[in-house]
Amino acid sequence: MPFVAPHIAWHGIAPELALVGGALVALLIDAVKPAVDRRFLAGLSLATIGLAAWFTFDLRDTRAVIMQGTLAVDGVALFGRLILLITAAMTILISYHYLSRRRIHRGEYYPLLLLATSGMTLLAASNDLLLSFLAIETLSLALYVMVGFARRDEKSQEGALKYFLLGAFSSAFLLYGIALTYGATGSTQLSVISKQAAVASVDERLMFVAVAMIAVGFAFKVAAVPFHMWSPDAYQGAPTSVTGFMAAGTKAAAFIGFFRVFLVAFGALQWDWRPVLWIVAVATMAVGSLLAIAQTDVKRMLAYSSIAHAGYVLIGLVAANRDGVSAALFYLLIYAVMVLGAFAAVIVSAPGGSERLSLAEWGGIGRRYPVFGGAMTLFLLALAGLPPTSGFTGKFLLFAAAIKAHENALVVAATITSVVAAFFYVRLIVLIWLQDPPPDDGHPGIGPTPALITSLGIAAAATIVFGVWPQSLIDLARNAISHGFVG
Amino acid sequence: MSETIVFLIAGPIALGSALFIIMSKNAVHSALWLILNLMALAVLFVDLDAQFLGVVQFIIYAGAIMVLFLFVIMLLGVTREELLGEAIPIQRVVSGILGVALAGTLVWILLNAYDESAFGSLAGANSAGNVQGLGRLLFSKYIFPFEVTSILLIVAAIGAMILARGRTEEESASEVERHSGEDVRL
Numbered sequence: 001m002p003f004v005a006p007h008i009a010w011h012g013i014a015p016e017l018a019l020v021g022g023a024l025v026a027l028l029i030d031a032v033k034p035a036v037d038r039r040f041l042a043g044l045s046l047a048t049i050g051l052a053a054w055f056t057f058d059l060r061d062t063r064a065v066i067m068q069g070t071l072a073v074d075g076v077a078l079f080g081r082l083i084l085l086i087t088a089a090m091t092i093l094i095s096y097h098y099l100s101r102r103r104i105h106r107g108e109y110y111p112l113l114l115l116a117t118s119g120m121t122l123l124a125a126s127n128d129l130l131l132s133f134l135a136i137e138t139l140s141l142a143l144y145v146m147v148g149f150a151r152r153d154e155k156s157q158e159g160a161l162k163y164f165l166l167g168a169f170s171s172a173f174l175l176y177g178i179a180l181t182y183g184a185t186g187s188t189q190l191s192v193i194s195k196q197a198a199v200a201s202v203d204e205r206l207m208f209v210a211v212a213m214i215a216v217g218f219a220f221k222v223a224a225v226p227f228h229m230w231s232p233d234a235y236q237g238a239p240t241s242v243t244g245f246m247a248a249g250t251k252a253a254a255f256i257g258f259f260r261v262f263l264v265a266f267g268a269l270q271w272d273w274r275p276v277l278w279i280v281a282v283a284t285m286a287v288g289s290l291l292a293i294a295q296t297d298v299k300r301m302l303a304y305s306s307i308a309h310a311g312y313v314l315i316g317l318v319a320a321n322r323d324g325v326s327a328a329l330f331y332l333l334i335y336a337v338m339v340l341g342a343f344a345a346v347i348v349s350a351p352g353g354s355e356r357l358s359l360a361e362w363g364g365i366g367r368r369y370p371v372f373g374g375a376m377t378l379f380l381l382a383l384a385g386l387p388p389t390s391g392f393t394g395k396f397l398l399f400a401a402a403i404k405a406h407e408n409a410l411v412v413a414a415t416i417t418s419v420v421a422a423f424f425y426v427r428l429i430v431l432i433w434l435q436d437p438p439p440d441d442g443h444p445g446i447g448p449t450p451a452l453i454t455s456l457g458i459a460a461a462a463t464i465v466f467g468v469w470p471q472s473l474i475d476l477a478r479n480a481i482s483h484g485f486v487g
Numbered sequence: 488m489s490e491t492i493v494f495l496i497a498g499p500i501a502l503g504s505a506l507f508i509i510m511s512k513n514a515v516h517s518a519l520w521l522i523l524n525l526m527a528l529a530v531l532f533v534d535l536d537a538q539f540l541g542v543v544q545f546i547i548y549a550g551a552i553m554v555l556f557l558f559v560i561m562l563l564g565v566t567r568e569e570l571l572g573e574a575i576p577i578q579r580v581v582s583g584i585l586g587v588a589l590a591g592t593l594v595w596i597l598l599n600a601y602d603e604s605a606f607g608s609l610a611g612a613n614s615a616g617n618v619q620g621l622g623r624l625l626f627s628k629y630i631f632p633f634e635v636t637s638i639l640l641i642v643a644a645i646g647a648m649i650l651a652r653g654r655t656e657e658e659s660a661s662e663v664e665r666h667s668g669e670d671v672r673l
Contacts, residue, residue, distance in 0.1 A: 145646035
């Protein structure tokens with residue numbers, strides 16, 4: 001039997017090739033010339049991301065399953081790449097100054113960031129459970145190291161270790177689920193699984209356990225209750241720029257993978273998994289919102305807030321319709337931008353020494369630095385989901401999709417938890433504006449740099465623009481799913 | 488018939504050694520039991536006609552990786568019961584119950600789902616030879632996941648480099664800064 005060489009659709013994997021290639025070049029430069037200006041590595045990484053974005057834009061009219069059925073090129077995959085590339089670019093902007101300040105500016109940071117991004121984009125486009133698993137491992141492994149990047153900081157090390165151990169555990173669940181799926185259907189390709197799962201001969205019990213285990217694996221990555229335990233510690237311990245990258249990027253990639261696997265491969269079983277994810281969604285929103293109230297550390301509070309936001313995106317999955325997918329895509333993009341903005345603000349809050357992490361240190365900061373306080377207020381309003389910010393539009397779209405799917409009780413639960421969550425965002429806003437700034441709080445003010453101002457400006461502008469004129473982005477998200485998933 | 492006999496010998500060894508891994512109080516003993524467990528699994532793989540997988544399991548896991556395991560255990564000197572503390576009082580009981588429940592469900596489902604026709608032998612896939620068949624699949628149908636594995640390995644290598652390499656000058660400087668005023672002793 002002669003060997004037939006497989007067809008390689010180079011243009012379809014060009015964005016990932018660009019990211020990996022850029023990472024290798026950056027790694028090589030750093031290895032050959034360790035004293036290289038970090039500015040050069042950051043610029044190179046930004047150029048790489050730009051190149052990947054250009055290749056992605058080039059694919060805008062392509063709809064196909066490529067690489068022997070393992071990779072999907074469709075609207076959702078492209079929208080996912082858009083979110084992830086924006087996230088990576090903004091992360092580089094907020095990292096540069098921060099890493100230098102904490103003296104953890106090692107050259108390997110940029111290759112790791114690019115490789116993690118390539119893992120994320122692959123996860124968003126993966127049409128095969130095997131590739132999904134490899135992509136999840138790639139992004140997780142890079143993030144374990146990035147969380148522990150501050151090697152002299154015990155909190156960073158603790159967060160990395162917890163994330164690593166629990167992450168390894170959840171990967172085992174995911175892999176077991178994939179193995180059982182293969183046992184029940186004879187394939188790891190999503191479209192084949194979907195066909196096999198619909199026929200009567202498939203063993204339902206086997207499929208239930210497989211679906212449950214895969215759900216555990218994904219729920220861990222998006223930090224949904226009860227698999228959220230790692231996230232407050234990892235978010236708090238990680239360097240702040242990495243925290244922002246995790247909150248925006250990991251969540252977006254894992255959610256798009258979650259949506260694709262469950263809506264494509266397990267679509268026929270949706271009457272079985274929807275009630276379970278309904279409970280997970282409500283528990284995630286409730287636990288995230290309630291526990292965030294008790295936090296006194298800004299990063300930890302944002303970690304619980306990101307758990308609550310995972311619950312809102314899950315609404316789109318429970319709705320299991322096209323509106324749900326487009327609303328979730330919209331939400332993931334605007335959430336990525338606003339949460340990166342919030343973490344950028346946390347970074348800006350301290351020029352030299354430690355950041356203003358405890359909530360008390362934010363008292364009156366808006367009176368002393370109105371522009372900075374205004375930006376932080378804007379991000380907090382968006383996270384709370386209040387108009388006229390993009391957070392409101394995003395929540396509105398998700399709730400509308402759920403109502404269309406007759407999930408009214410879910411919307412009621414989501415609204416109640418939103419009100420609870422608004423409490424701690426507004427509390428911080430009140431602190432920022434209504435408290436008198438202490439006469440001399442020992443802080444040398446705030447420390448914006450051009451890169452940080454750029455990222456804060458982009459995030460703030462996007463948060464307002466997509467809150468007031470959201471239609472173009474909504475249309476883009478709707479077009480992404482208008483023909484469904486390929487495959 | 489011979490398949491069943493081999494299974495009846497290797498299966499209980501795999502299960503028993505797995506139990507001993509988690510029950511031994513000495514980390515070195517656990518690692519040695521793990522070697523036995525991996526070897527028994529290798530035998531099961533060969534028994535199921537997956538010869539390449541069996542040999543790879545034997546050489547790489549039971550050989551190379553376990554040597555690394557033992558190295559790390561010896562280097563860290565974790566030989567006593569230091570790691571067996573309980574953070575939450577009834578943790579062990581609850582996790583035991585949940586673990587048994589999960590294992591029970593899995594065993595029950597796998598026993599019920601077992602169907603000779605669905606889980607046929609590897610005869611078809613092995614028709615041109617086990618290694619040849621595997622190689623053909625890796626370089627045709629699964630070429631992309633196979634190549635993505637290399638990204639994963641690069642990330643692992645960079646990660647190991649960052650975590651294990653000595654501190655940089657910058658980091659040493661921050662160390663001195665943090666401890667300025669204290670008596671820094673090495």
